[in-house]
Amino acid sequence: MGENSIKLRRSMLFVPGANAAMISNSFIYKPDSIMFDLEDSVALKEKDGARMLVVQALKHPFYREIEKIVRVNSLTSEYGKEDVKAVVSAGVNVVRLPKTDSAQDVLDMEQEIESAEKYFGIEVGRTKMLAAVESALGILNAKEIAFSTKRLIGIALGAEDYVRDIKTERSPDGIELLFARSSILHAARAAGIMAFDTVFSDANNEEGFLREATLIKQLGFDGKSLVNPRQIELIHNLYAPTQKEVDFAKQVIEAAEEALKKGSGVVSLNGKMVDNPIIERAKLVLQKAELSGIRE
Numbered sequence: 001m002g003e004n005s006i007k008l009r010r011s012m013l014f015v016p017g018a019n020a021a022m023i024s025n026s027f028i029y030k031p032d033s034i035m036f037d038l039e040d041s042v043a044l045k046e047k048d049g050a051r052m053l054v055v056q057a058l059k060h061p062f063y064r065e066i067e068k069i070v071r072v073n074s075l076t077s078e079y080g081k082e083d084v085k086a087v088v089s090a091g092v093n094v095v096r097l098p099k100t101d102s103a104q105d106v107l108d109m110e111q112e113i114e115s116a117e118k119y120f121g122i123e124v125g126r127t128k129m130l131a132a133v134e135s136a137l138g139i140l141n142a143k144e145i146a147f148s149t150k151r152l153i154g155i156a157l158g159a160e161d162y163v164r165d166i167k168t169e170r171s172p173d174g175i176e177l178l179f180a181r182s183s184i185l186h187a188a189r190a191a192g193i194m195a196f197d198t199v200f201s202d203a204n205n206e207e208g209f210l211r212e213a214t215l216i217k218q219l220g221f222d223g224k225s226l227v228n229p230r231q232i233e234l235i236h237n238l239y240a241p242t243q244k245e246v247d248f249a250k251q252v253i254e255a256a257e258e259a260l261k262k263g264s265g266v267v268s269l270n271g272k273m274v275d276n277p278i279i280e281r282a283k284l285v286l287q288k289a290e291l292s293g294i295r296e
């Protein structure tokens with residue numbers, strides 16, 4: 001990704017595909033991405049209806065400006081292939097593959113997407129993918145998954161299924177997720193794609209949400225899947241640089257320009273070393289401040 005073209009994906013709001021009211025309103029909350037769900041939030045008898053509702057939303061002018069992701073059903077279910085055809089033809093930006101256990105799972109899904117693109121006369125490769133890893137096997141294969149295809153914008157953790165698989169449950173400090181989060185983060189960074197954290201399901205627990213969001217930001221994640229619109233502003237604000245960070249970044253850039261004039265590689269800023277990684281980080285802080293504003 002070019003340094004002038006960072007795309008913010010701090011907030012990816014899940015919207016249950018069978019809920020017509022939520023689907024018709026979700027764009028007003030302005031998350032970075034909307035994630036219509038056809039998988040686990042939709043009852044079996046509602047799968048076909050949900051697919052139709054989501055297709056309508058994908059085509060609706062209200063959703064033209066926002067990044068649209070759809071979590072489709074697995075290809076091992078009877079709904080997966082129909083889901084892929086429908087959402088690709090309706091112009092989805094990103095297909096989220098749930099319960100990804102291996103690189104082969106991604107490639108199988110990519111093949112379905114490619115057939116649909118060809119069938120509907122869509123440029124091959126236009127539909128991007130996001131692989132959600134939700135099992136012990138998937139975590140052990142995270143690197144191969146992250147490197148599997150150029151279509152991937154990133155990989156995400158699905159912790160509700162993951163804790164069930166490793167036979168534990170989620171705790172307030174999230175110690176049980178540390179290995180999975182670190183694995184996903186490193187696989188994504190090594191492959192040059194984005195890393196997304198899982199949902200925090202208790203929409204009324206603002207303090208718990210902020211604790212978790214602070215942790216995953218510090219670990220290096222680009223953002224988080226969300227279940228409720230009230231979580232959007234909280235995470236946008238948390239991810240916005242502080243005034244102090246912006247002031248420091250400006251000083252770093254000035255010091256670096258001075259150093260360049262003098263022809264020296266390392267400079268000191270109030271006794272702290274300033275060299276290339278610090279300069280690059282300062283540029284990123286300023287870019288983020290421009291895109292997201294400054295933290296309140």
Ligand SMILES: CC(=O)SCCNC(=O)CCNC(=O)[C@H](O)C(C)(C)COP(=O)(O)OP(=O)(O)OC[C@H]1O[C@@H](n2cnc3c(N)ncnc32)[C@H](O)[C@@H]1OP(=O)(O)O
Nearest residue numbers: 014015016022023026037040041160199201203227228229
């Ligand atoms: C493990 C997994 O697979 S997670 C992914 C699948 N799950 C989901 O997608 C769940 C999505 N979220 C939800 O269904 C709900 O937010 C819940 C169940 C978590 C909480 O429900 P509530 O407490 O009723 O939500 P709340 O009172 O905050 O709703 C306020 C408003 O936001 C809307 N809203 C709530 N969640 C969403 C959402 N995810 N997308 C769009 N709109 C939403 C409600 O419709 C309501 O709108 P209204 O004021 O116009 O009536």
Ligand SMILES: O=C([O-])CC(=O)C(=O)O
Nearest residue numbers: 158159160161198199225
């Ligand atoms: O991917 C997510 O964050 C939601 C999910 O399906 C899970 O946690 O199992």
Ligand SMILES: [Mg+2]
Nearest residue numbers: 134158160161
């Ligand atoms: Mg899941």
